[in-house]
Amino acid sequence: MTRQYFIGLFAEGNTDYRFLESVVEKVFYDIAYRATGNFEFRVSILNPQTKGTGFTEKVLNVATYGYSQFSINVLCVHRDADSSDRENVWKYSFSPAIEAIEKADEECCDEIIPVIPVHTIESWLFADKQLFISYLSTELTETDLEISGNPESFRNPKQKLQTAIRISQEGKAKKRRNLDIADFYMPLGSEVSLDRLKELESFSRFYSDVERWFIKNRLIQD
Numbered sequence: 001m002t003r004q005y006f007i008g009l010f011a012e013g014n015t016d017y018r019f020l021e022s023v024v025e026k027v028f029y030d031i032a033y034r035a036t037g038n039f040e041f042r043v044s045i046l047n048p049q050t051k052g053t054g055f056t057e058k059v060l061n062v063a064t065y066g067y068s069q070f071s072i073n074v075l076c077v078h079r080d081a082d083s084s085d086r087e088n089v090w091k092y093s094f095s096p097a098i099e100a101i102e103k104a105d106e107e108c109c110d111e112i113i114p115v116i117p118v119h120t121i122e123s124w125l126f127a128d129k130q131l132f133i134s135y136l137s138t139e140l141t142e143t144d145l146e147i148s149g150n151p152e153s154f155r156n157p158k159q160k161l162q163t164a165i166r167i168s169q170e171g172k173a174k175k176r177r178n179l180d181i182a183d184f185y186m187p188l189g190s191e192v193s194l195d196r197l198k199e200l201e202s203f204s205r206f207y208s209d210v211e212r213w214f215i216k217n218r219l220i221q222d
Helices: 015-033 057-069 087-102 130-138 158-168 185-191 201-216
Strands: 002-010 038-044 074-078 112-115
Touching: 002 015, 002 057, 015 074, 015 185, 015 201, 057 074, 057 087, 074 087, 074 158, 112 201, 130 158, 130 185
Parallel strands: 002 038, 002 074, 074 112
Antiparallel strands: none
């Protein structure tokens, strides 16, 4: 018998969903290979056309909506660290949101898994640079494109992405200059390997948090 689980995904922006939807699904299936039995995971994008202006209120509303409309078992919540340290966003964003969910009067999903990339989600897009370069259709190197080094050391990964695209297009005919930053999120999310992503510390923490969810729900052994 196949056990079915519903995963809610709440991200900061539309392009973030394009990258994260496939990645989140791959993580759950990857860990499920270690469990006994068959599993099916469905990711529901919970785009916040929600009430509330603050992060805590939005997460609470998404957790309530996702539970009532999609019967989600777990909610993955993305918020960029906007720095090299994820602890502030955990302390000032996630901790209050989880506390609010625990005290909520309405039924809602109380299984929350943080998705906190260092700086911004674009650092994860650079996990496999050769894959990224292949989408640029260029012979230029990482050094040429100004993307050499650890992606989590990039202070502004999104700017790095834009710069690499611009450099790759220099000298090409105008009619071929049709690359847009938004075009990269979905294919990179679909094709990037988890092994490459796990080389990034912030992604490894997300992966470990999903493992803990499996353990807590007795789907795999500790």
